[in-house]
Amino acid sequence: MPQLDGALCNANARSNYWLSYIEAEIEYAKSLCMECPAILECAVYMMEQYDDDAVPVGVLAGTSEFDRLELLWKEVDDGEGTNWSEFDRLISEGV
């Protein structure tokens, strides 16, 4: 979790929920993010990790790892000739 001024995750008794893989706990974390005064800085922190070729972990700026993976998948799926589209083809062909 980012160490940002006013971050609700760090001050919360259930801060482990931000790193959980249990849906109800993830949804709890995401809902608190929406009230967090540091959400914009958190989004910047998250994007900087992508810029550094790192994979952001846990709930960040109101998004879960699955949410971000789904967004990335849709973004890549719009393109043609990507590695991911080739991967899709192999899966659909049962290779």
Ligand code: SF4
């Ligand atoms: S937006 Fe969410 S993850 Fe980011 S600092 Fe706030 S509570 Fe933590």
